[in-house]
Amino acid sequence: MPHRRSLAAIWRRIPQRYRMESTMCETCGTHFFPPRTFCPKCRRKGVLKPYKPNGRGRIYSYSIVHVPQAGFELETPYVLAIIELEEGARLTAQVCDVNFSELAIGMPVEVTFRKVSEGRNGGIIHYAYKFIPTTEQNK
Amino acid sequence: MEKVAIIGVGMTKFGEHWDKGLRQLIAEAGAMAVNEAGIDGKDIQAIYGGNMSAGRFIGQEHIGALIADAIGLTPIPSTRVEAACASGGLALREAYISVAGGTYDVVVAGGVEKMTDVYTEQVSMTLGGAGDQEWEVFHGATFPSLYALIAKRHMHDYGTTEEQMARVAVKNHSNAAKNPLAQFPFEVTIEDVMGSTKVAEPLKVLDCSPITDGAAAVILANERIARKVCEDPVWIIGSGHATDTLALHDRRSITTLDASVLAAKKAMAQAKVTHKDIKVAEVHDCFTIAEICALEDIGFVKKGEGGKAEEDGMFDLNSTVSVNTSGGLKACGHPVGATGIKQAVEISWQLRGRAGKRQVSNADIGLAHNVGGSGATALVHILSREAK
Numbered sequence A: 001m002p003h004r005r006s007l008a009a010i011w012r013r014i015p016q017r018y019r020m021e022s023t024m025c026e027t028c029g030t031h032f033f034p035p036r037t038f039c040p041k042c043r044r045k046g047v048l049k050p051y052k053p054n055g056r057g058r059i060y061s062y063s064i065v066h067v068p069q070a071g072f073e074l075e076t077p078y079v080l081a082i083i084e085l086e087e088g089a090r091l092t093a094q095v096c097d098v099n100f101s102e103l104a105i106g107m108p109v110e111v112t113f114r115k116v117s118e119g120r121n122g123g124i125i126h127y128a129y130k131f132i133p134t135t136e137q138n139k
Numbered sequence B: 001m002e003k004v005a006i007i008g009v010g011m012t013k014f015g016e017h018w019d020k021g022l023r024q025l026i027a028e029a030g031a032m033a034v035n036e037a038g039i040d041g042k043d044i045q046a047i048y049g050g051n052m053s054a055g056r057f058i059g060q061e062h063i064g065a066l067i068a069d070a071i072g073l074t075p076i077p078s079t080r081v082e083a084a085c086a087s088g089g090l091a092l093r094e095a096y097i098s099v100a101g102g103t104y105d106v107v108v109a110g111g112v113e114k115m116t117d118v119y120t121e122q123v124s125m126t127l128g129g130a131g132d133q134e135w136e137v138f139h140g141a142t143f144p145s146l147y148a149l150i151a152k153r154h155m156h157d158y159g160t161t162e163e164q165m166a167r168v169a170v171k172n173h174s175n176a177a178k179n180p181l182a183q184f185p186f187e188v189t190i191e192d193v194m195g196s197t198k199v200a201e202p203l204k205v206l207d208c209s210p211i212t213d214g215a216a217a218v219i220l221a222n223e224r225i226a227r228k229v230c231e232d233p234v235w236i237i238g239s240g241h242a243t244d245t246l247a248l249h250d251r252r253s254i255t256t257l258d259a260s261v262l263a264a265k266k267a268m269a270q271a272k273v274t275h276k277d278i279k280v281a282e283v284h285d286c287f288t289i290a291e292i293c294a295l296e297d298i299g300f301v302k303k304g305e306g307g308k309a310e311e312d313g314m315f316d317l318n319s320t321v322s323v324n325t326s327g328g329l330k331a332c333g334h335p336v337g338a339t340g341i342k343q344a345v346e347i348s349w350q351l352r353g354r355a356g357k358r359q360v361s362n363a364d365i366g367l368a369h370n371v372g373g374s375g376a377t378a379l380v381h382i383l384s385r386e387a388k
Helices: A007-011 A014-019 B022-037 B063-070 B087-100 B120-128 B143-158 B162-176 B190-194 B223-229 B258-271 B288-298 B306-311 B328-332 B336-351
Strands: A022-025 A048-051 A056-065 A078-085 A090-095 A108-118 A125-133 B004-011 B046-050 B078-081 B106-113 B198-200 B214-222 B234-243 B280-282 B365-372 B377-384
Touching: A014 A125, A056 A090, A056 B143, A056 B198, A078 B143, A090 A108, B004 B022, B004 B087, B004 B223, B004 B336, B022 B063, B022 B106, B022 B214, B046 B063, B046 B087, B046 B336, B063 B078, B063 B106, B078 B087, B087 B106, B087 B214, B087 B234, B087 B336, B087 B365, B087 B377, B106 B336, B120 B143, B143 B198, B143 B288, B162 B190, B162 B288, B162 B306, B162 B328, B214 B223, B214 B336, B234 B258, B234 B336, B258 B288, B258 B365, B258 B377, B280 B336, B288 B306, B288 B328, B288 B365, B328 B336, B336 B365, B336 B377
Parallel strands: A090 A125, B046 B078, B046 B106, B280 B365
Antiparallel strands: A022 A048, A056 A078, A056 A108, A078 A090, A108 A125, B004 B214, B004 B234, B106 B214, B234 B377, B365 B377
């Protein structure tokens, strides 16, 4: 992790990083990830309510990263991607358990829960969503 | 609104200045600009200093006062301006607004970054702060990887090739070879770029701008002062600024920087020019794909045609539009907070016929385009030999 963070900074993101909880705007139907405080399109007419994505989506773009961000040295090279969720929101995450030769824009993926990085010198271990190629049962 | 002119410019050599700190760099660039403007320090009423992250690069904050101190201009007002890699461009705009609005007659717009006092890994962490720490960098995003996501999608949607991106580096290195202040004043070939170390596929190390120390400064004045002290003022005839979501994934499109499109439209509308009037441009090529997107977003070519146009040499020195004559961020160097000011310095030299071996013939209108992060901030300025 680039910055050492307090426990509170990690703790308050648990709903999104562990369970992908977010918000959507009832007025225009737009799904956000991460949650927004208000809808940038509807502004004060927007009504936000919680939703949880079904965890399925497609690779919108990807890169195999050879020079890592600090804290990611052990898993380099790794695949960083923008995933478009079925609900429409896009997010940045790693794609794992994938042959690099099979990677493609449009490839169906589903969410999984993994270790993301480890603070050095015994720091906090960060867990969050990553994505894997869609498994047989979800095809 | 007052007309605003650049009446003096200065910049340090860009590169690894192991023997100079941030103070010396900005003092050197500032003194050059003041001397060239032919004004006295006491005529300067305010400073706007672009700096992205002295706090993380050298542990120093309070850069506004530090710049006033370093160039011996205390007690005048001095403001640090930050918009990641667009800090310099935004400092220029804030300075422009202050003179155009009549608050001041003469101000300095400067930019400085001291990046080589920390290890590369720490530079990478700090630059990550130009993106979204919580939703991009947390997952392992680096700046090259964000632009790699743009490149991969651009290749998918428009058939852009890695060789076309490499062509941008070849052109900008060729220009830098004619610029004594450039960090990398030497040529590279397509094969050199294609064979260089992979950073974040499809980007290789020669697709990326370097880590650089450097500073640049321009003196802005209203028409009354400019006409009195300067024989060949360069007029700022358009200024556009726009923002977008901090995270790349939240954008409407990741291959069009909407902020660049909007900033360019605003600046060109104010200047009453179109892209056809612009003969020389400095655009934000932090990565080769960024130059291709910039040229499309500003409107020199249609979306998707940038790679082909680069391949055809449309943006080479003294072709349709001479782009990144300084060598760009790629080969002149990218001291992040100084870049936006350096662009204005280069365009001023071009319009005044002082660009040496890289001089563009008949350049009368130029454009400077500066981006923060992966496109969350964009600045476009139009500079002209004639006041409008």
